[in-house]
Amino acid sequence: MAVSTTLLAILLLPILLTTTTHAADTPFLGFPSPWTSPSNNSDSSWAAAYAQAVAFVANLTLTEKVNLTTGTGWQADRCVGNTGGVPRLGFRGMCLMDGPVGVRYTDHNSVFPAGINVGATFSRRLMRLRGEALGAEFRGKGVDVMLGPVAGPLGRVPQGGRNWEGFSPDPYLAGVAMAETIRGIQSRGVVACAKHYILNEQEHYRGSVDVRIDDRTMHELYLWPFADAVRAGVGSVMCSYNRINGTYACENEWTTNHVLKNELGFPGFVVSDWAAQHTTLGSALGGLDMAMPGDSGPLPYRSWWGGALTEAVLKEEVPQWRLDDMAVRIMAAHFKVRAAADNYTFRPDINFSAWTNQSLGYLHPSSNNSLATVNEFVNVQSNHAALVREIGAKSIVLLKNAASLLPLRSPPSIAVIGSDAQDPPSGNPNACPDRGCPQGIGMGTTAMGYGSGTAEYPYLISPASALRAYAVSHNISFTNPPSSSNSNWDLPAAVDLARNASVAIVFASALAGEGYMTVDGNAGDRNNLSLWENGGALIRAVAGVNRNTVVVLHTPGPVLVKEMEGNPNVSAILWAGYPGQESGNALVDVLFGAVNPRGRSPFTWAETEADYGVGLALMDHVPVGEDPNNERRPTPVQRFEEGVFVDYRWFQTGRGRVVYPFGYGLSYSKFRYADLRVVRREDVPGKYPPAGGMTGPAPTYGVVERGDLTKYTPPAAFERISPYVYPWLNSSEGFVAGGGGGGGGNSSQFPAAATNGSAQPVLLASGAPGGNLGLYEVLYTITASIKNEGEVAGTEIPQLVSPRIARSHADNMSSWGGEDNPWGVLRGFDEVELEPEETKTVTFELTRRDVSNWNTTTQNWEITDREKFVFVGSNVRDIHLNASLPAPVGMKWRIG
Ligand code: BGC
16 A cells, blocks of 8 residues: 555656646635625525524524534434524424435435435436435434535545545536435425535545645636535535635635635535534634534533633624524524425424434433433335435446447356455444445445445345346356355455356445545545455456456446456446445346446546546645644645646546546447537626625624623523533633633634624625526527437437537547636536437536636636537547537637
C-alpha cells in the first residue's frame, strides 16, 4: 500500500504542477446569516410551512427555542440524532436517522441499492420511486429526518470512501438524482437531508483538511447538485467535517450564509455532521441551525450550544433574531413535509431504538435511564423488495459482451467462483457491525459499503444462491463450493471448477466506506483501485482455462479493468455496484435476459490510478498549510487545482487513458439515432433579469428578558439526568460558559455585519430556492428519434452533451475545447423503452443554467458569447448526432 501511495504522489506531481491554477477569487462575503422568509422564495409549500413555523415559534420561550436547535447527546435518546422537544406544547423532539440505503440500526426495513447504483440507472422514475419507498420506511419507524441523500462527496477522487453513497461525480446526473430522491422522501412526510455540504471529498483528514477552491469550480461542479436539492424543496442540509478556504464547513459564512442561504435561497435548516461543530458563536453566526449530536462541546455544558447558546443569546453575542431564525427554519421544514404527505395527518411515534435489538431498553441509553419497550419491530418493508430488485437489475452496467455470450441461453453447466458470490459464512449478512469487515471474513457477497451509510439487511440474496436456484429450475448443472471453502486464494481449486464448466462466472469486489473504520488496511478511502482479496488473480486464473468467463464486479466505483477488457477469454464484464438485499436475483435477471441491461456507468473507468489526474491527499503528499484555527495540529491543505476537470471532464482534455467512459453501457439490443432538431424559445431572452431590492429586517418572536436568570434554569422539581444536554443555564447566579459560550470567542471577533439584523441587499443570482428562477427557464427544446434495431426489446439511455466552448462539428474527444471549459458536459438524459423495430422521439430541455458559466466578477450566471453546439449520443464519447445551438434571443455568437 505504501508503495502505491508514494507512486501516486510521484505520478501526480507533474500533473498538479501543470494544471491550470484558478485565481483565488473567492469572495468572503457572508454576514449576516440570512433569515428565512417566504418573500425570498416562490414555493407555496414553503410559504405555508413558514407561516405555521412562525406561529409555533412565536409561542416559545428562549430555552424552548434552544431545545429545538441542539441534540440531546450521543445515545441520549433512541435515534442517531435527537433534538429536544417542547413538552409544554406536546411536541416531541425530532428523530434523525441514517441513511441513505435504508433505515439504519433497526430491523424489518429494506436495504436499497446504493446511491451509485441509482446513478447508474439514469432513470428519474426509479430515483423517485426509491425516494418514496425510503421515505415510507423512515416514516413507518417514526423518523423525522432521513440523513440523505448524498452529493458530497461528489466523487472527485475515485478512491473516495463514500462515493458509493452518492450518485455520480457528474453534477448534472447527481443533481437530478438528488432532486428526485428528495421529492420522493419528502412526499412521504420525512424531511430529507442533503449531505455533506460541501467538499468533503475524501475520508483521510476529513475532520481537519482545508480545501482550497475557487468560486467558479464551486458553482459549476460541487454546488450544482445541492442547488437542485434546494430547488426540489429539501428541508435540511448537513454541513460537513472539512474546512473550506480556511473555515470549518459548519461555521463557514461563505458556503452557508452567502451561497446556500442567500444565493440559493435555502429556506430550511442546516444541521452539523456529527461533531462537526467547533464553536458556539462561529457556528451560530456562520449559519448553523441544529447541532448534532449535541454533546461534542466543552464543559461546563459539554455542548457548544444547549445552555451555552442560551447564555450567548442572553449576553447578546448571538442576536435573538438568529436563534429565532434557527427555530423557524427547523419547524418550517417539519411543517412542509407533514403538509406534503397528504395521507398522514398524524406524526407517528418513534417505535424502535437504534441502540438495542431487544424490545426492552433504555429510553435514554447514555444515562441508562427509563427502562421501557423501545422496539416494536414494526415491519416497514411493504413490497419494496420488487423495487430493490428492479433497481438492482437496471443499474447493472454491461461493460463487455464479446461474441454476445450474454444473455446466457441454457448453458449445460455454470461454475460460480469467488467469495464475493457467496452467502456470508456465518449465515448472517449483518455479522460485521456497520459492515466493516472484508467479505472473506464473515461478509460473503458485497452489496453495500461500510460506515454510517449502512442499514441492517433483512436478508441478502447472494449471487450463488440465486444462480443455484435458477440453474436447478432450468436443468443447468451448477457448481459452487460451500462458502467456507471458497477462498479466493485457492487458485488451483478455482481453476478446476472453471475448467469443467461451460460458463465460469467469477466474482470480485472492493470495499469502501467511512473513515472511522479501517478495513483490511483501508481507512474508508480505498488505498488503490485494485480488486480486493486476490480478485484480479482469481479472474486471471479462471479466464486462463475457460473461454466463456463472465466477470461480475461489486465495487463502489471504478477498479482497474484494462487487463480483463483485453483478455479474450473474459467474454463478459458486468459492474453490479452495491445492489442491496436482492443482489443475486437482480443479477440473474440480467445474466439470463429477463432484463435487458441498460445501466450506464456513472463514472469513468481509466487505465491506471494516475490517469484520473487527481488522487487522495495522503500523509506523504498533503501540503501542510498555515494553521488558521490555531489548533495544535497543522492543517493539511488540499487545493482543488484541477478546477472543474474531474472524471470525464478531465479525460476530455486528452490527459488520461479511458477504458470505459462515463455514461457507457451495453445492451442486448442496438439503437439508431436520427433527426436531431433544436428549437430555440423565441420568448425567452439569453439574459435574465437579476434579482434585486432589499430583504426585510430580521424578524424576532417574543422578547428575551435579561435580568432574572432563574427563568432560564430548570423548574424546581426537575431531575436532570446526566449526560443529557439541556437548554438551561447551569446557574442563575451568572454565566459560566467560557468566552462566547465555551471557547468560541466573543462577538467582537466577528465583523459588525455578523450581528446586523437590518434589511440586506438581495443577490443577483438569488430569488427562489435553488437560485434565480431565470436559471431554470428553458431556452432550447431538442428532439431526436431513436430506433431499436436489435432483436429484443430494450431501453436506450440517450445522453445530451452540450459544450460550453464549441469549436467545430468535427471536434473530437481527443482534442480539448480549450480555455478552461470542458469539451462538453452532460446536460440531459432519458430512458427510452423500445420494442424491436420501434422508433420513439426523445425530448430534452436545455435551461439557461445548462448553458451558462458562473462569472466570478459579476457573481452571476452568464451565457458566454462563444458559439455553442449540442450533441446527442449513447455516452459522452459516443456521439451520434450534433447540431448548432442558435444564439439565444438578444445574443450573437462569436464564431471560432
Ligand atoms: C457521517 C454522517 C452521518 C452521521 C450520523 C457521520 O459520521 O459523516 O453521514 O449521518 O455520522 O451517523
